[in-house]
Amino acid sequence: MxxxxxxxxxxxxxxxxxxxxxxxxxxxxxxxxxxxxxxxxxxxxxxxxxxxxxxxxxxxxxxxxxxxxxxxxxxxxxxxxxxxxxxxxxxxxxxxxxxxxxxxxxxxxxxxxxxxxxxxxxxxxxxxxxxxxxxxxxxxxxxxxxxxxxxxxxxxxxxxxxxxxxxxxxxxxxxxxxxxxxxxxxxxxxxxxxxxxxxxDTQAARIVLCNSGVKHSLASSEYNTRRQECERGVALLQQHYPDVTSLRDATLAQLEAHRAELGDLIFRRCAYVVQENARVEAATQHLEAGDLAAFGQEMYASHAGLRDDYEVSCVELDVLVEAAQAAPGVFGARMMGGGFGGCTINLVAPEQVEPFIASVSAVYQQRFGLTLETYQTTIxxxxxxxxxxxxxxxxx
Incomplete structure (x- = not known):
């Protein structure tokens, strides 16, 4: 404090x-x-x-x-x-x-x-x-x-x-x-x-945020679009499965069964949300088992889904996650928040925090000519x- x-x-x-x-x-x-x-x-x-x-x-x-x-x-x-x-x-x-x-x-x-x-x-x-x-x-x-x-x-x-x-x-x-x-x-x-x-365990891993410094104007309009796309998916699924009142209730099997009807875009949006809910559940089990490496893999998978299926990442965030993946002592990394800019969240072994910040900052500087702002936090x-x-x- x-x-x-x-x-x-x-x-x-x-x-x-x-x-x-x-x-x-x-x-x-x-x-x-x-x-x-x-x-x-x-x-x-x-x-x-x-x-x-x-x-x-x-x-x-x-x-x-x-x-x-x-x-x-x-x-x-x-x-x-x-x-x-x-x-x-x-x-x-x-x-x-x-x-x-x-x-x-x-x-x-x-x-x-x-x-x-x-x-x-x-x-x-x-x-x-x-x-x-x-x-x-x-x-x-x-x-x-x-x-x-x-x-x-x-x-x-x-x-x-x-x-x-x-x-x-x-x-x-x-x-x-x-x-x-x-x-x-x-x-x-x-x-x-x-x-x-x-x-x-904040002794086992520090939370380090890397601020892309980017605020894309797309963020709010695309956020609203994603909400609408999810709602369209739910409306279609409800015709076949009345119990599906939100994507929380949907399964991948249900989405697959109606993939043609949903169309590629709506299918990918909905599949991301269904998979992300499953990742949260898996991540809490990894925490209870004390397995930070497995927790980190869920974070990387989350970022990939946000990048490829939900399409709310941006090149700056992707570069930061790739740089984290290549750095020693990093358990996991992903974009955090609505997307199109903002921060990545990284779980880093305490003794590797300084080298991590140095290596990721160097990549960011080289790629974009920007000085990377980072924040170390504890819970x-x-x-x-x-x-x-x-x-x-x-x-x-």
């Missing part, structure tokens, strides 16, 4: 508002395997990681909401907490949306002050937005004694993203930020919201309060 960040947030709150805040830490997340399965009612395998956002939050006794983005050096003020609406300040909307969603659940949100700062890389697919939403939702729930459980807070944060940020995200990002456990990944059933923890606990003693002692 970055006590210096927590200290900076605490100090700015004290200087601006001159009373004691509640301190909260909210982590970003990675998804080890299970991509584009969430909106198909399938499985994902996320974990909270040690890139995080810190909040100092307090009730100010009035009606005014005062927000401070420490990193940006920007402030936002709303005179009446009872009259929240979306603003033209993008970053403030993630926080205002949370307060609005709490109000919709019948929680009376009075005036409050919030200072926040973080080290989650923006645009790297680690869900900085979900961390912002979940951190404030947790803080306000604590301060107002609202008694909402973590799943309710995840829904509050998700709805805030839908309504105030305009992003129709699934529940995985908010769920992972709130439900994370140190040294554990979480298999989440995106249909039932049942979840199970599995051990992940940590989810959203929680930070003791003031910890922050105060680090200031001595």
């Amino acid at each position: 970055s006590t210096t960040l927590a200290q900076a947030v605490y100090s700015e709150f004290q200087q601006r508002f001159a009373y004691e805040p509640l301190l909260v830490r909210a982590p970003g997340r990675v998804n080890l395997i299970g991509e584009h399965t969430d909106y198909n009612g399938g499985f994902v395998l996320p974990a909270a990681v040690d890139k995080e956002i810190f909040f100092a939050v307090g009730l100010n006794g009035g009606t005014t909401i005062r927000l401070v983005a420490h990193d940006l050096g920007e402030t936002f003020e709303l005179a009446d907490a009872a009259a929240i609406s979306p603003s033209t300040t993008d970053w403030a909307n993630y926080l205002l949306g949370v307060a609005a969603q709490l109000q919709q659940r019948g929680v009376a949100v009075p005036g409050f002050d919030c200072v926040f700062s973080g080290n989650i890389p923006i645009g790297a697919g680690m869900s900085s937005s979900a961390a912002v939403e979940c951190g404030l939702a947790f803080a306000l729930d604590q301060l107002l004694h609202a008694g909402l459980d973590k799943m309710a807070l995840a829904h509050v944060a998700q709805k805030a993203e839908h309504t105030y940020a305009g992003v129709q995200s699934g529940i995985m990002d908010q769920f992972a930020s709130l439900f994370g456990h140190e040294g554990q990944v979480i298999r989440l059933d995106c249909r039932s919201l049942d979840y199970t923890y599995f051990p992940f 940590v606990a989810g959203v929680g309060a930070v003791s003031q003693e910890l922050v105060m002692s680090s200031d001595q």
